[in-house]
Amino acid sequence: FERVAAGKSKDGRGNRNKAQFMLGQTLYHMGFYQSSLTVFDDISAQGPRHLFFGETLEWLGLLASKLPEASGIIDKVGRYGIGALEEFKEKDPGLYNRLLYLMGRHLYAQASFRQAIDVFQEVNTGAPEYTYAKFFEGISFVRMRKARPAIASFRAILDAIYSGQVSGVDEERMENLAWISLARVYYTAANQRRAGGEIDGTLLGQSVESWTKVDQSSEYWLDSLFESSWAFFLADEYSRALGNVHTLYSPYFTDSFYPEALVLKAVTFFVNCQVDNAEATVAQFHDLYDPVKRELDAVLAKNQDNADFFEFLRQVQNGSADLSPRVRPIVSTALSDRTVLQHLEYVSLLDQEEQRLNGSSNTFQDSPVGGKVLEDIALARAFAVDQAGDLARGRYQRLIRELRDLSNQVDTVELEIATFRRGQIDQELSLIHISEPTRLNST
Numbered sequence: 001f002e003r004v005a006a007g008k009s010k011d012g013r014g015n016r017n018k019a020q021f022m023l024g025q026t027l028y029h030m031g032f033y034q035s036s037l038t039v040f041d042d043i044s045a046q047g048p049r050h051l052f053f054g055e056t057l058e059w060l061g062l063l064a065s066k067l068p069e070a071s072g073i074i075d076k077v078g079r080y081g082i083g084a085l086e087e088f089k090e091k092d093p094g095l096y097n098r099l100l101y102l103m104g105r106h107l108y109a110q111a112s113f114r115q116a117i118d119v120f121q122e123v124n125t126g127a128p129e130y131t132y133a134k135f136f137e138g139i140s141f142v143r144m145r146k147a148r149p150a151i152a153s154f155r156a157i158l159d160a161i162y163s164g165q166v167s168g169v170d171e172e173r174m175e176n177l178a179w180i181s182l183a184r185v186y187y188t189a190a191n192q193r194r195a196g197g198e199i200d201g202t203l204l205g206q207s208v209e210s211w212t213k214v215d216q217s218s219e220y221w222l223d224s225l226f227e228s229s230w231a232f233f234l235a236d237e238y239s240r241a242l243g244n245v246h247t248l249y250s251p252y253f254t255d256s257f258y259p260e261a262l263v264l265k266a267v268t269f270f271v272n273c274q275v276d277n278a279e280a281t282v283a284q285f286h287d288l289y290d291p292v293k294r295e296l297d298a299v300l301a302k303n304q305d306n307a308d309f310f311e312f313l314r315q316v317q318n319g320s321a322d323l324s325p326r327v328r329p330i331v332s333t334a335l336s337d338r339t340v341l342q343h344l345e346y347v348s349l350l351d352q353e354e355q356r357l358n359g360s361s362n363t364f365q366d367s368p369v370g371g372k373v374l375e376d377i378a379l380a381r382a383f384a385v386d387q388a389g390d391l392a393r394g395r396y397q398r399l400i401r402e403l404r405d406l407s408n409q410v411d412t413v414e415l416e417i418a419t420f421r422r423g424q425i426d427q428e429l430s431l432i433h434i435s436e437p438t439r440l441n442s443t
Contacts, residue, residue, distance in 0.1 A: 229261065259289050
């Protein structure tokens, strides 16, 4: 197949196209998924000019169950039109739903939100991709600033889970993700001020109720605890807001990183005229996070290119990174989101494929196909490492940027405190100035 596809035989275009298609199939069955993807990528890039362009879509769908999103599989499925999926509707419903989800993700990435929503809504309720499709449908509505349909999409996830209609997914995670997404939509909608400039108390209450539904064992629980603190602040329930902040900074969660919670705490004290407490909270913020900011800057200066940052990422993941105990959990959390982990998984999968190749016969390794497989893996790995390093560095820089912004906010609170104290002094001096003539006149 490789000889024919490469034009090393006297076969015509039809046979060359067929040989390339069958080469991709064979590599798939041998477990060399990256090389198989490389073949099918080349076919799909040629469009209808390739005789097996249409048939390749099915194999891209199969590869999507073997390779993570970091492999670029979504963009390759996106080369096909929506109509190309119809043939699988009756033929292979499972594949059909997977392709619908991938096509929707492609449209979402292109910011074609209306089209993405239409595709996501076609995913069958019982399909493993259903809850994910509904989540991205809801996020698409959020991006379009349409709160009501977004709420309906997130609630559809909960309805499907509670009615037992979903399978093949992490139901607990998706349930908690749906609740925190609902809370965020309600909170945002509540802050769309009414004509009188008032916050919508009903929607604010619904946001708090949704946050309380997030399970304590969930990865989203501390986020929900912090986010609901702002809702309590807006509702003038200051003690509950401070209670949440106190929980976040309890010894049980020493690895948590919520510097904004101290900003909220300082503001809460200040608006309640507890200026000494506000001042103490500002000092606490600087004591905790100024050293963190300096260390983060120093680490970034040492890892400038993507390859260096990828190695730093791997060290963070295996616990060998040269970081202080204070900073290590902060960086680990920042570099452990699912997208970053998917890129690490992809590199690991490519390493496994290389090991599989090394374990094959010398005849195969030394063949043109074996050389092609090794080249495909090496190129994909280099690209994956670069992508992972770039993504991780972006996350790291965002962490520094957010900490800098929060530091500026704390400085603003500190300035307000200084202005308040100066006003108190001026008022006292003014009272002294007024009282003197009064005493003189009475004398």
